[in-house]
Amino acid sequence: MKAMVLRAPRELAADNVAIPKLGAGQVLVRVTHSGVCGTDLKIFNGAIPVRYPLIMGHEATGEVVDAGGQPGIHAGDRVIMDPELFCGVCFHCRVGQTHLCPSGQLLGRDANGGFAEYVAVPASHVFPLPDSIDGRTAPLIQVLTTCMHAQRLVNIFPGESVVVMGLGVTGQLHVQLAKARGAHPVIGITRSASKRELAESLGADLTIPGGPGAIEKVREATEGRGADLIVETTGVVPSLSDAITMARVGGRLLLFGIITAKEGALPFYDLYFKELALINARVAKPEDYPNSIDLVQRGIVRLEPLVSNVMQLGELNEAIGMLGSDNGQRMKIILEHA
Ligand SMILES: [Zn+2]
Ligand SMILES: [Zn+2]
Numbered sequence: 231m232k233a234m235v236l237r238a239p240r241e242l243a244a245d246n247v248a249i250p251k252l253g254a255g256q257v258l259v260r261v262t263h264s265g266v267c268g269t270d271l272k273i274f275n276g277a278i279p280v281r282y283p284l285i286m287g288h289e290a291t292g293e294v295v296d297a298g299g300q301p302g303i304h305a306g307d308r309v310i311m312d313p314e315l316f317c318g319v320c321f322h323c324r325v326g327q328t329h330l331c332p333s334g335q336l337l338g339r340d341a342n343g344g345f346a347e348y349v350a351v352p353a354s355h356v357f358p359l360p361d362s363i364d365g366r367t368a369p370l371i372q373v374l375t376t377c378m379h380a381q382r383l384v385n386i387f388p389g390e391s392v393v394v395m396g397l398g399v400t401g402q403l404h405v406q407l408a409k410a411r412g413a414h415p416v417i418g419i420t421r422s423a424s425k426r427e428l429a430e431s432l433g434a435d436l437t438i439p440g441g442p443g444a445i446e447k448v449r450e451a452t453e454g455r456g457a458d459l460i461v462e463t464t465g466v467v468p469s470l471s472d473a474i475t476m477a478r479v480g481g482r483l484l485l486f487g488i489i490t491a492k493e494g495a496l497p498f499y500d501l502y503f504k505e506l507a508l509i510n511a512r513v514a515k516p517e518d519y520p521n522s523i524d525l526v527q528r529g530i531v532r533l534e535p536l537v538s539n540v541m542q543l544g545e546l547n548e549a550i551g552m553l554g555s556d557n558g559q560r561m562k563i564i565l566e567h568a
Contacts (some may be wrong), residue, residue, distance in 0.1 A: 233346035234546045236284045239276030244544050247285075250342065250350035257303055257353050258296035259311060264344045265289030265369035266546070266563040271553045273339055280339055288313035288337055289369040290344025291359060292567075300353035309356040310371050310523070311344065313337035314513050329379070329513045345546055347567065357519040360527050366540055366564050367533035370399070371526060373562075374533070375518035377403040377486070378525075380511030381411070382518075384459055384484050388412025393448055393457040393476055394434075396464035396487060397425040399536050399562050402432055404461045404486065406531045409433040413459075415451055419444055424559055428535060448476045456481060463487045467494030474500050482507035539563040 235245040252258055264287045272278040273286055291310045297303040316323050316331035323331050337343040337351065359368055377400055386392060392413040394404045397420040408416045415435035420426055426437035438447045448457055456478035462470055465487025473483050474497050483506055500506070525531040538561040541549050549563045 231347035232543070233285050233342075234287075234543060236274065236280075236286055237282050240274065242274060242547055242550070247346070249348050252296060252298050252350055255298070255300070255352050255354070256350045257294050257298045257300055257356055259290070259292045259309060259349050259351055259356065260295045261287075261290050261292040261344045261346060261349055261567050263291050263365040263369050263567065264543070264565045265372065266549045266553065266565060267373070268553060269339070271550055274550050275554075278339065284339075285342040285344075285346050285349075286338045287344030287346070287349075288339065289372040290338075290349060291365055291368040291371075292344075292349075294356065295348070298353065303353055303356065307356075308359040308361070308365075310359055310368055310519065311337065311349065311351045312355040312357065312375075312514075312516055312519055313343060313372065315341070315352065315355065326515075329515050345543060345565070354516070357523060359523065363523070363526055364534065366566070367526075367537055369564060370403075370533045370536060370562055371519070371522050372514075373399055374403050374522040374526070374531060375514035376400070376511075377407055378518045378522050379514040380404075380461075380484055380486050380509075381407050383509050383511050384482060386411040386413050386459060389414055390458040391415055391417070391452045391478075392459045392461065393417045393419060393473075394429075394461045394463065395419050395440075395469050395473055396462070397422065397429045397437070398463065400486060401425075401461075401463040402429055402536055402561075403531065404463060405429050405434050406432050407525075408459075408461070410525065410530050417448060417451055417457065419448075422559075428561075432532060432535065445472060445475050452478065455479070458482070459484065461486055465489050467491050467496065471496050474504075474506065477504060477506055479504045480506075482509060485510045537562045537564050541565055543567045 316328040418429035
């Protein structure tokens, strides 16, 4: 089969490799579409260590071609794969925290993933897609599951004010989820004018350019208090610092953007004095797939405006190059596997 194979950091090329052999409990999926993500860039350039050769790709949808005799799954089913594998027997798995399994593996990082013609996936990790969900947007459902998992960890009551910092793909999804939960106002913050416009078209009540003045504008929009909840999606320390300042006394912060910095300045005293709750969220759980698919099917979360580029699988190098360059217009890159 055709696959994009990573043989060393920055050494990625199309190749012909064997179709994966099905292990016990696995099904074979012919991948039709995949999403390219910042994690792929980090694997590509070696920032995330992996074993080579590797087929990356953890956001993938396609069609079951061999159901491996698994009940309830048939050849021809359109599915999305949940790339987060877990052992099922450790402490975390047994208490329902499968996403935190210490032996967990991510397809596309720790095992071969979806940037190929076919991928082998445990039957428990494929979820059926309704016909109404277009293949060109469906890989984004994996991203949506991570936002849904994160928002499950913070109660949002109708009428609460929510600030979403950063309006990239995940920020736009958080805006839509917060609206779906009845938050008001939902305030989006980014420097990019086009992303602010997009967030407003997806339901944000107010958007604010980042930078000086943003904190004051949030205060004005929240009766001088600051926001009930801040969802930080950028993963940079100065933004977290602003988030602490924007939260109301007794508010909470959802740290969604992955901060890799080891040090940085934060208004630590405010954490105490405002009695802020800091909530971190990692990946997603299987339960988030059916719910995310349902929200997309019912049009409550819209994915198609978040796709900015559709490219071919063979153009993966170019796609990853685009991720590495700062472009205020780019949103999700979807690959078609013709
Ligand atoms: Zn991803
Ligand atoms: Zn486990």
